[in-house]
Amino acid sequence: MSSFNPLTLILNQNKLEGPNYVDWKKNLDIVLTAKGYKFVITEEFPEKPDEDATDDQVKAYDKWVKTYEMVRYYILASMANVLQHQHKSMGCAYDMLESLKEMFGEQNRAAKQTAIGPCSEDDGSFDELEVLGAVIDKESQVEMVLQTLPDSFQQFYLNNNMNKMNLSLVKLLNVLQAVESIIKQQAPVVTLNFEKA
Structure with missing residues (x-):
């Protein structure tokens, strides 16, 4: 058995x-x-x-x-x-x-490029990079996340740099979630009118 x-x-x-x-x-x-x-x-x-x-x-x-x-x-x-x-x-x-x-090295290089894209601890990209042999210190992880923020986070990025906020990756991700909800609340409502010709 x-x-x-x-x-x-x-x-x-x-x-x-x-x-x-x-x-x-x-x-x-x-x-x-x-x-x-x-x-x-x-x-x-x-x-x-x-x-x-x-x-x-x-x-x-x-x-x-x-x-x-x-x-x-x-x-x-x-x-x-x-x-x-x-x-x-x-x-x-x-x-x-x-x-x-x-x-499988070629696909790994492509996977590294993909994983470096919008990196965040939540989506496992840093784990994936580690499996592929990359060693990324915590400060670089934070910087990678900051560099991949969309334009709507430009004010946050500016505040972060000017105030020299030294956030850990986990704290940064939590703050970004809060900022995202604020941005969504402040976004103007856009209505589109379509007319048939």
């Missing part, structure tokens, strides 16, 4: 097929983090212990190798059959991930 594992279900239901690389990578990161396996793709492979290594060192190395193999299998199992066939001969999980990143 097989046991139900919601983590592997995530990968099974969202197999990598190419265009869904960003979502697949997010899901893979979630599963590997939850399982406690993500360290093997972010850290260097340890050197094999010497003959005079302690039992603890040998056990730690063996655990690392076993975890690395599990990550490799998770990656392979979460790919479409064609991609699986292309990558199964790669012994290294890191090399697989780099190969996939290279294969």
Whole structure:
């Protein structure tokens, strides 16, 4: 009798097929983090212990190798059959991930451009950029949001700069929601008359 594992279900239901690389990578990161396996793709492979290594060192190395193999299998199992066939001969999980990143790199650059557009924490754009390898500090995130504001927020942008408001991203988004509701209330009502010719 097989046991139900919601983590592997995530990968099974969202197999990598190419265009869904960003979502697949997010899901893979979630599963590997939850399982406690993500360290093997972010850290260097340890050197094999010497003959005079302690039992603890040998056990730690063996655990690392076993975890690395599990990550490799998770990656392979979460790919479409064609991609699986292309990558199964790669012994290294890191090399697989780099190969996939290279294969879908063009779409990732386009995805970065799209995500940088109207960025906000609410729509997940910053998370998407992080998955694509971008590191964006909090101040830059705030500035990106400010730069993408529509013209109707011009007065807010001016006030923000003149008063040197130093808002966190969350506070900025809350203030922007309040400003948006004020702008909507102040917007003049426009009526259009259409006459048939």
